[in-house]
């Protein structure tokens with residue numbers, strides 16, 4: 001009778017780990033060479049200048065990552081590793097800074113910035129959304145992070161996104177949404193308007209409207225979500241709606257008593273990807 005095979009010893013298993021680590025490192029360096037070639041192609045197509053951040057491509061990559069993931073390594077870890085890989089390769093293509101509004105709380109916004117953009121990309125703190133929007137407008141290709149929620153001060157910061165050349169919302173983070181996300185603060189990414197690669201699954205609108213109420217906002221139902229509202233001299237709403245559903249959302253608000261004075265699209269982003277229990 002044959003003796004049972006003896007289990008591999010620790011040294012052999014560590015040699016396997018070393019082999020895999022070296023392979024992953026070499027693959028990352030090879031990825032860098034491909035990014036070099038990609039930059040040359042973009043340049044030849046006249047796509048040079050501004051930010052290299054391509055939200056449509058990134059949203060698709062993050063969705064595929066989540067779909068194929070399994071095993072021992074927590075999804076949080078895999079997601080954060082890929083966020084750092086992608087955002088750092090974005091940075092090496094065209095250096096940029098991330099300006100973040102800390103007025104709604106520093107730790108959560110800083111966590112979001114570091115989780116999604118790593119430590120190589122410079123982080124510039126601001127107190128309030130206006131400073132972030134102005135810094136992005138004045139930059140060549142910087143990104144701004146704004147809380148995608150009502151801020152305590154309640155000023156209509158989104159009016160600063162209305163001009164044709166003004167910065168626009170181009171993404172919403174996290175791309176992958178779940179209740180226990182380690183950097184789960186809902187955040188809008190603003191940048192100079194991007195001609196290509198914009199995702200339009202969800203549109204964000206600045207709506208000048210008076211006479212609205214919490215009840216009016218509730219009638220939006222599945223048509224959209226009231227992100228933030230400002231009262232005062234120029235009452236205004238920030239609405240996100242499914243692509244093409246703005247007219248229906250405004251009609252629902254008007255029926256519930258709001259007077260709509262105008263609406264300007266201030267950006268768009270990918271539908272947040274939900275999975276597991278959060279997909280239900």
Ligand SMILES: O=C(O)C(=O)C[C@]1(C(=O)O)C=C[C@@H](O)C=C1
Nearest residue numbers: 052053054055057058086089090
């Ligand atoms: O696909 C591109 O256009 C890239 O610039 C590459 C890359 C990446 O590292 O995978 C980097 C930045 C973009 O936001 C998307 C993806």
